[in-house]
Amino acid sequence: MRITAEAKSATRLRILQAATSLFVSDGWQNTTTRGIAVAAGIATGTLFNYFPTKEAIAAALVAEAMERAGEEFRAGRREEVSLEADLFSLIWSGLRHLREFRKFLAPASDTIFSPLARQSPDSPGDAIRVDHLELVEAIVTSHGFSAPRPAVTVQLYWTLYLGVFAYWAADDSPGQEDTLALLDQSLKLFVASLGIDQGRGTYGRQSQ
Amino acid sequence: MDVNLSELMAALPDDDLSSTANAAWAQEQLREILADLAQRPAPAGSLHRLWTLSELSAQIALAYLALWIRRWFSDAEASKRRLMETNLRVALKTFHRLGYLRGAMTKLGQAAGNLPGILPGQVADTLDRLHFEAPPMHYALIREVVRNEFGKESEELFLSFEKEAFAAASVGQVHRARLKSGERVAVKIQYPGIARTIDADFRNLSALVLPLRLGKDWESVKAQFEEVRRMLNQEVDYLQEAESQRLARELFRPEDGIVVPRAYPEYSGKRVLTTDYVQGLHLQDYLATNPTQASRNAFGTKIYISWMRMYYAFMPYVDPHPGNYLFLSDGSLGLIDFGCVQHYGPEERELVRMADKMAYEDPSIIPEVVQRACGVSANDPELEGYVRMMEESLDWMMEPVRQPGAFDFGDEAHFQRGVDWFSRVVRKRHLRAHPMYVYWNRSVFGFKALLYRLRAQVDVHAVVRQERPGW
Numbered sequence: 008m009r010i011t012a013e014a015k016s017a018t019r020l021r022i023l024q025a026a027t028s029l030f031v032s033d034g035w036q037n038t039t040t041r042g043i044a045v046a047a048g049i050a051t052g053t054l055f056n057y058f059p060t061k062e063a064i065a066a067a068l069v070a071e072a073m074e075r076a077g078e079e080f081r082a083g084r085r086e087e088v089s090l091e092a093d094l095f096s097l098i099w100s101g102l103r104h105l106r107e108f109r110k111f112l113a114p115a116s117d118t119i120f121s122p123l124a125r126q127s128p129d130s131p132g133d134a135i136r137v138d139h140l141e142l143v144e145a146i147v148t149s150h151g152f153s154a155p156r157p158a159v160t161v162q163l164y165w166t167l168y169l170g171v172f173a174y175w176a177a178d179d180s181p182g183q184e185d186t187l188a189l190l191d192q193s194l195k196l197f198v199a200s201l202g203i204d205q206g207r208g209t210y211g212r213q214s215q
Numbered sequence: 216m217d218v219n220l221s222e223l224m225a226a227l228p229d230d231d232l233s234s235t236a237n238a239a240w241a242q243e244q245l246r247e248i249l250a251d252l253a254q255r256p257a258p259a260g261s262l263h264r265l266w267t268l269s270e271l272s273a274q275i276a277l278a279y280l281a282l283w284i285r286r287w288f289s290d291a292e293a294s295k296r297r298l299m300e301t302n303l304r305v306a307l308k309t310f311h312r313l314g315y316l317r318g319a320m321t322k323l324g325q326a327a328g329n330l331p332g333i334l335p336g337q338v339a340d341t342l343d344r345l346h347f348e349a350p351p352m353h354y355a356l357i358r359e360v361v362r363n364e365f366g367k368e369s370e371e372l373f374l375s376f377e378k379e380a381f382a383a384a385s386v387g388q389v390h391r392a393r394l395k396s397g398e399r400v401a402v403k404i405q406y407p408g409i410a411r412t413i414d415a416d417f418r419n420l421s422a423l424v425l426p427l428r429l430g431k432d433w434e435s436v437k438a439q440f441e442e443v444r445r446m447l448n449q450e451v452d453y454l455q456e457a458e459s460q461r462l463a464r465e466l467f468r469p470e471d472g473i474v475v476p477r478a479y480p481e482y483s484g485k486r487v488l489t490t491d492y493v494q495g496l497h498l499q500d501y502l503a504t505n506p507t508q509a510s511r512n513a514f515g516t517k518i519y520i521s522w523m524r525m526y527y528a529f530m531p532y533v534d535p536h537p538g539n540y541l542f543l544s545d546g547s548l549g550l551i552d553f554g555c556v557q558h559y560g561p562e563e564r565e566l567v568r569m570a571d572k573m574a575y576e577d578p579s580i581i582p583e584v585v586q587r588a589c590g591v592s593a594n595d596p597e598l599e600g601y602v603r604m605m606e607e608s609l610d611w612m613m614e615p616v617r618q619p620g621a622f623d624f625g626d627e628a629h630f631q632r633g634v635d636w637f638s639r640v641v642r643k644r645h646l647r648a649h650p651m652y653v654y655w656n657r658s659v660f661g662f663k664a665l666l667y668r669l670r671a672q673v674d675v676h677a678v679v680r681q682e683r684p685g686w
Contacts, residue, residue, distance in 0.1 A: 182362075
C-alpha cells in the first residue's frame with residue numbers, strides 16, 4: 008500500500024506533537040521512542056521510518072521553530088538597524104519560538120548541540136547549525152562585512168550562540184532577562200571581533 | 216603609585232598597624248586595587264555601569280574599608296585570623312570586580328587623595344560626572360524589555376515610540392513616546408538583569424564582610440551599609456519610583472513653579488517607567504544661554520524650596536544631581552527622577568523634628584540629638600568629639616539661614632567649609648550615625664553643589680519661613 012505524502016506529513020506531525028507533550032510532562036530522560044510511538048498511535052518501527060532517535064525528534068522540533076523564527080525575522084527586518092540589533096532580533100525570535108520546548112531543551116541540547124561532538128552531516132543538530140550559520144552569514148555580509156569569514160570568527164559566533172542557548176534553556180530569571188543581557192553582551196563581543204578583523208585588514212568591512 | 220593614592224593613604228586614619236605583616240599585606244592590597252582603579256578609565260558606553268553613589272558617599276565607603284582592614288588587625292583573635300583573612304581578601308577582590316562600582320571608585324581614587332585640600336569646583340564637577348553614562352540599548356533589546364514587562368510590543372502599547380533614546384538614566388535610557396490617549400511621555404527602560412545583579416553583588420559583599428564584626432563602630436557601619444543596599448534596590452525598582460513621583464507631585468502647587476511630571480502606573484513596571492515628557496534645559500545648557508542673575512536666583516530659590524518641601528514631607532530628595540533638574544522656558548523648574556527618595560518612618564521623623572528644633576530653636580539640645588542620631592551614649596568618651604562635629608555641621612548648615620537677605624551660594628568659601636567639615640569627620644572617624652544620614656549627607660552636598668554651579672543667590676531665610684512646618 009502506498010502512503011501518500013499527506014499521510015506521511017500527518018504522521019510526522021503526530022509524532023512531533025506526542026514527543027513534545029511527553030518531553031514536557033515526563034522529562035527528556037524519561038521519554039523513550041517507544042513511549043512516543045504509543046502516544047502517537049503508531050508502531051515503534053514506524054516511528055523509526057521518520058526519526059532514528061529521540062534526539063532527531065527534538066532536533067526537528069528545534070529546526071522547525073527556528074525556521075518559523077527566520078521567516079518572522081525576515082518579515083519584520085528593518086533596513087536601518089545595526090548588525091548587533093539584527094542578530095539580536097534573529098536569535099531572540101528563535102528562542103521565543105522555542106519557549107514551549109525550554110523545559111526539555113536544556114538536557115536535550117547536550118546531545119543535539121554538544122560542541123564537543125564532532126560535527127557530521129548525520130548529527131541531528133548539524134542541519135540546524137548549517138542553516139543558522141548561513142542566515143547569519145547573509146546578515147553579516149548585508150552589513151558590509153565582506154566574506155569569506157575566517158573559520159575562527161564563525162566558530163566564535165557558534166560558541167557564543169550555544170552558550171546563550173544553553174544559558175537560556177536553564178534561565179529562571181523573570182522573562183529570561185539574564186539571557187537578554189547575556190545575548191546583548193555576547194553579540195557585542197562578536198561584532199567587536201569583526202572589527203578586529205577589519206583592523207588587521209584581512210577580512211575588513213567593505214569600503215563604502 | 217599614583218601620588219593621589221599615596222596622599223589618600225596618608226589622609227586615612229592612622230593605626231599602629233605597620234608592625235604586623237598582615238597589615239602590610241592588607242594595605243598593599245588596598246593600594247593595588249586603588250591604583251588599578253585610578254588608572255583604568257570608567258568604560259562608558261560598555262556594559263559596565265557606574266555606581267549611583269556620589270563621590271562623598273564613596274569616600275565614606277572607602278574610609279570604612281580602611282577601618283575594616285585596620286580594626287580587624289587590631290581587634291581580632293589570632294585563632295580567627297586565617298578565616299577572616301580569606302574573607303577579607305575575597306571581599307576586596309569582589310569590591311574590585313564590580314563593574315558598576317568602577318566609575319565611582321575610579322573617581323574616588325582620583326579625588327579622595329586630594330582630601331582635605333579638595334576644591335569646591337572639583338567636588339561639584341565630580342558629583343556631576345559621577346552620574347550615569349548608561350551604555351546604549353538598541354531597539355531590538357528595548358522591545359524585549361517592554362514585552363517582558365507588559366506582554367505586548369511597544370508598538371501595540373504606545374501610539375508612537377521613538378527608537379533612539381534621548382537621555383541616559385539610572386541603569387538604563389529614556390525614549391520619547393506618545394500614549395494612545397495623546398499625551399507625550401518619556402519612557403525609561405532599564406537594562407535587563409542589572410537590578411538583580413546589583414542586589415546579588417551586595418549580598419555577596421555583605422556575606423563576606425559583615426561577619427568580620429570589626430571595631431566598636433561596627434553596628435552603625437553595618438546599618439549604613441544595609442541602607443545603601445536598600446536604597447540601591449529601591450532605585451532600580453521603577454514601580455517604587457512611580458509611587459515616589461506620585462507622592463512628590465502632590466506636594467507642589469502650580470504657583471510654586473515646580474513641575475513634577477505625572478507617572479503612568481499602567482504603563483510602568485519594575486523595569487519600565489512612563490511619565491509625562493517635560494521639555495527643558497539641563498543645567499549645563501541653561502548656563503550656556505548666559506542667564507541673568509535674576510533668573511539664576513529664581514531657579515536657585517525653586518531648587519531650595521523643592522529640597523526643603525520634600526525634606527519636611529519626610530521624603531527627602533537625596534539625589535539632587537544636575538541631570539535630575541530641568542530649567543523650563545517659562546521659568547518653572549522640572550524635577551524628573553525620583554528613584555532616590557527616602558521615605559522616613561516614625562524613628563527618622565522624630566530625628567528630623569529634633570534636629571529642626573536644635574537648628575532653629577534650642578541649640579542646647581545638641582548633645583541629646585547627637586546621642587539619638589549617632590548612637591553615642593552619654594558616658595561615651597567620644598561624645599564630646601561628636602558634639603563638636605554636630606556644632607560645626609550646624610554652623611555650616613545654618614550660615615545661609617542666619618544671613619539676612621539673599622545668600623550667595625556661589626561663594627566658594629562656604630562650600631569649602633562644608634568639604635573641610637566632611638574631611639574632618641572622615642579623618643576623626645566620627646562615622647557612627649543613623650543610617651538615614653548616609654544619604655542625607657549626599658543630599659546636602661549634592662544640592663549645595665548644584666546651587667554653587669548655578670551661582671544662585673537665595674533668600675534662604677524667606678524660604679525657611681515659608682517652608683518650615685509649625686510643629
